Amino acid sequence: MTYAFNQEDRIRVAQELVDVAKNFANKGWFPATAGNLSIKLSGEPLVFGVTASGKDKENLTIHDILAVDGDSKAIEPTNLKPSAETLIHAEVYKRVPEAGACLHVHTLYNNLISDLLFEQGKLRIQGLELIKALNIWEENAAIEIPIVENFADIPKLAAEIGEVLDPRVPAVLIRNHGIYAWGADVFAAKRHVQAFEWMFHYMFLKLSVQRDALAGLAL
Ligand SMILES: CSCCC(=O)C(=O)COP(=O)(O)O
Numbered sequence: 001m002t003y004a005f006n007q008e009d010r011i012r013v014a015q016e017l018v019d020v021a022k023n024f025a026n027k028g029w030f031p032a033t034a035g036n037l038s039i040k041l042s043g044e045p046l047v048f049g050v051t052a053s054g055k056d057k058e059n060l061t062i063h064d065i066l067a068v069d070g071d072s073k074a075i076e077p078t079n080l081k082p083s084a085e086t087l088i089h090a091e092v093y094k095r096v097p098e099a100g101a102c103l104h105v106h107t108l109y110n111n112l113i114s115d116l117l118f119e120q121g122k123l124r125i126q127g128l129e130l131i132k133a134l135n136i137w138e139e140n141a142a143i144e145i146p147i148v149e150n151f152a153d154i155p156k157l158a159a160e161i162g163e164v165l166d167p168r169v170p171a172v173l174i175r176n177h178g179i180y181a182w183g184a185d186v187f188a189a190k191r192h193v194q195a196f197e198w199m200f201h202y203m204f205l206k207l208s209v210q211r212d213a214l215a216g217l218a219l
């Protein structure tokens with residue numbers, strides 16, 4: 001199969017992932033090699049660059065990224081093993097054709113909020129200014145971020161994510177695991193991750209304060 005991207009393109013996009021990895025790693029969003037990142041190289045047929053499994057994202061290089069197809073298989077011989085969660089990236093690209101990059105981080109607040117609200121199946125956020133970072137501009141806009149169980153079976157987890165994702169809200173939370181967020185390109189996907197993480201922190205603190213206030217009333 002011949003693909004419509006050259007070596008120069010691949011180095012450029014790999015460098016974009018390396019740069020965003022450094023930004024997130026500096027925030028502690030890739031503890032213990034957690035997390036993975038991808039960027040679309042071609043939509044038809046689907047080909048994307050994805051981080052190799054088990055890499056230290058703080059010290060990621062362009063040599064830690066390999067190109068895979070829609071079945072998450074490397075498109076050329078390589079010693080690199082694609083991320084264990086590559087199928088999730090593939091699912092996002094298949095479900096959301098406008099997605100050009102998909103980023104996955106494990107943070108304290110995405111883990112806390114996903115567990116706290118798991119039974120509801122979603123986190124609802126309304127009226128926060130940062131919703132505009134998702135390109136949603138209505139006044140007092142509300143969004144709902146789906147939360148799925150952290151199935152160990154990755155094909156099952158990927159299918160579940162595909163089932164629940166709402167293309168208007170570019171993220172899904174996995175309970176006690178992390179967030180997958182995407183955007184038209186790395187710039188947009190990075191903005192989305194940063195906006196979601198700020199909102200998770202806000203919502204966690206707000207829910208905690210509300211709980212404390214209710215507990216106080218019950219005394
Ligand atoms: C060390 S965290 C467990 C695996 C995981 O959730 C993750 O994001 C990293 O997996 P990868 O295969 O992409 O290194």
Ligand SMILES: [Zn+2]
Nearest residue numbers: 034035085178
């Ligand atoms: Zn993960």
